Amino acid sequence: MKKISSLRVLILLTFIGSLLAFTIPQDEAKSQNKIVGLWEVGSGKARVKIVPYGEKFAGRIVWLKEPTYPDGTVKVDKNNQDETKRSVPLLGYTNLIGFVDKGKGKYEEGTIYDPENGNTYNCTITLTDDNTLEVRGYIGVSLFGRTDIWKKVALKK
Amino acid sequence: MYKGIVVLVFCLLACIGSVQAQNDTIKFEEEDFSQYGSVETIPTKRFCSSKVLGLSPSKLISAGFDYQGSSTITADGFAGFLKEDADINYNHGKRFAVNLPVISNTKWLVSLGLTWWDNNYSFKNKENLVNPFLKTLSKNGLRTTGLNITLFKPLNEVWYTLAQGSFDFNGDFRSNQLPESNQLKVSATVLVGKKPHDRRMWGFGISRTYRAGEQAFFPVLLYNYTFKNKKWGIEALLPARANVRYAINARNLIFAGFELEGNAYRLNNLMADNNNLPFNALELKRSELRPRITYEFSLYKFFWVSIQVGYRYNYSFNIDNGDFYRSSGNTTPYIANNNLGNTFYTSISLNLVSP
Numbered sequence A: 001m002k003k004i005s006s007l008r009v010l011i012l013l014t015f016i017g018s019l020l021a022f023t024i025p026q027d028e029a030k031s032q033n034k035i036v037g038l039w040e041v042g043s044g045k046a047r048v049k050i051v052p053y054g055e056k057f058a059g060r061i062v063w064l065k066e067p068t069y070p071d072g073t074v075k076v077d078k079n080n081q082d083e084t085k086r087s088v089p090l091l092g093y094t095n096l097i098g099f100v101d102k103g104k105g106k107y108e109e110g111t112i113y114d115p116e117n118g119n120t121y122n123c124t125i126t127l128t129d130d131n132t133l134e135v136r137g138y139i140g141v142s143l144f145g146r147t148d149i150w151k152k153v154a155l156k157k
Numbered sequence B: 001m002y003k004g005i006v007v008l009v010f011c012l013l014a015c016i017g018s019v020q021a022q023n024d025t026i027k028f029e030e031e032d033f034s035q036y037g038s039v040e041t042i043p044t045k046r047f048c049s050s051k052v053l054g055l056s057p058s059k060l061i062s063a064g065f066d067y068q069g070s071s072t073i074t075a076d077g078f079a080g081f082l083k084e085d086a087d088i089n090y091n092h093g094k095r096f097a098v099n100l101p102v103i104s105n106t107k108w109l110v111s112l113g114l115t116w117w118d119n120n121y122s123f124k125n126k127e128n129l130v131n132p133f134l135k136t137l138s139k140n141g142l143r144t145t146g147l148n149i150t151l152f153k154p155l156n157e158v159w160y161t162l163a164q165g166s167f168d169f170n171g172d173f174r175s176n177q178l179p180e181s182n183q184l185k186v187s188a189t190v191l192v193g194k195k196p197h198d199r200r201m202w203g204f205g206i207s208r209t210y211r212a213g214e215q216a217f218f219p220v221l222l223y224n225y226t227f228k229n230k231k232w233g234i235e236a237l238l239p240a241r242a243n244v245r246y247a248i249n250a251r252n253l254i255f256a257g258f259e260l261e262g263n264a265y266r267l268n269n270l271m272a273d274n275n276n277l278p279f280n281a282l283e284l285k286r287s288e289l290r291p292r293i294t295y296e297f298s299l300y301k302f303f304w305v306s307i308q309v310g311y312r313y314n315y316s317f318n319i320d321n322g323d324f325y326r327s328s329g330n331t332t333p334y335i336a337n338n339n340l341g342n343t344f345y346t347s348i349s350l351n352l353v354s355p
Helices: A006-023 B002-015 B033-037 B132-139 B268-273
Strands: A037-040 A046-053 A056-064 A094-103 A106-114 A119-129 A132-139 A141-155 B039-041 B059-068 B071-075 B084-104 B109-123 B142-154 B159-171 B184-197 B200-209 B216-226 B232-238 B241-249 B252-266 B282-300 B303-321 B343-353
Touching: A037 B039, A046 A094, A056 A106, A056 B033, A094 A119, A106 A132, A119 A141, A141 B084, B059 B303, B071 B132, B109 B132, B132 B268, B142 B252, B159 B200, B184 B216, B232 B252, B252 B303, B282 B343
Parallel strands: B159 B252
Antiparallel strands: A037 A046, A037 A141, A046 A056, A056 A094, A094 A106, A106 A119, A119 A132, A132 A141, A141 B039, B059 B084, B059 B343, B071 B084, B084 B109, B109 B142, B142 B159, B159 B184, B184 B200, B200 B216, B216 B232, B232 B241, B241 B252, B252 B282, B282 B303, B303 B343
16 A cells, blocks of 8 residues: 655645635635725715724715815814814714624624714624625614615726 | 612612723824725615714713692592692702613614603692592602513615604502502603704604693604704604704803693592592593793713703693593583683702713
8 A cells, every 4th residue: 555645645635624614615714804895874964984903994985975065165073072083074084993804794893883962872783694784883782773784886887 | 669669760860880980092193084985885774873963962871850839739529529729838849861772873873761750739728628539649659660662674765654642640649558550640752853954853643642631642843953153953752842942162051941841640548538439430630831941961971960941831620430532522421620820830850861
């Protein structure tokens, strides 16, 4: 019987391992970063771009249906509780931060900022399908919250 | 019982930890935002939400106190008891409510609520009162506690339906007494409405209610509107309440309007203390109109204070035997036609508001 060298065994195991790694559904572990991209909020008044940073995810407002006030000036974060931030333009504002992929389409441990009232809420994001996010902002416990549905949009080519 | 509820509130508030500040710093790439104006959307069915822009925040938890000034009352004679006049120094009551959205998604919004209201009467010469109705007001006061459920169902991007049901125990039970099943009153509202855009929604339906004191069926009109300048708005659910809203800013709101407040209270303690009465279902049909001005402001983040001053205009304080629908042609006399004077009132509450 021909003796198989240990190097060949190692190569074979590496090959099988690589095959398995590609075969196991990634959804069961991580959500394949499907959260990354451009999303339109439920009211259709804003679009948020979600990007990864390190092991986490963040989002910022990249489009507003009404980007200016009636007098033509650019909309700013006028309701922020920190007076020094009230002149920061809303366009480009980071409103999602700190989201960790918990697998099965769940992103937790993040916060969401609501420029309408200047409050920051705990937040969980659930990818219900490839094109839909359930974004739930809440106070302390999830029961004290509200869910908004965001839809994925793509840039026109 | 109220003390227990207060403890529960503080436990809940203690559970609500402050939102953890995120200290992460992110460096986004410089980019041209104008590119995001032209997008391809994936065609999906959208549903309207239950709120309009600028609407006052809904209260998840509310703990408050209501104080009404001095007034007079003339209790009608009944069952051998004589008519009696009395002076009320003041009446006051604690008001507690919880309203939690247990299901909240695009297709359904279901909220469950819990309420506890009491109303205590301080009479000038309470030891000299003879009329049993005045005595039960002085000794026991009036209480309401119950559960309610609200269902909001958007049909599409514009149309919606709304249903609300309340199951309240109303009566002269004391705070250390449990209400009895015959003190249960059920109110319900169903309506269909339209939300043509983000600043306007209306609805029309029917309600079975005790706001006029006794059981009644009213058409209801819901109208929420925020003007283009976003400073002014209207919040109305007629005939129950209507308010004109002025937003000083997102954290300071002023309202001017009215509320029709009322209920039917089964007076079991009155009947137990006077067991020779020829009635077995005495009920107070209380209803009052409250024109008022309200100031609501954010005290700290999600904690809002509401301060209200107004006038309590008595509409009904009569006693009937039983809970029945008194149609327009029904001339059955009341057991007692009481006359409660009008007075000023004020109320204050601390609220945890919804995101």
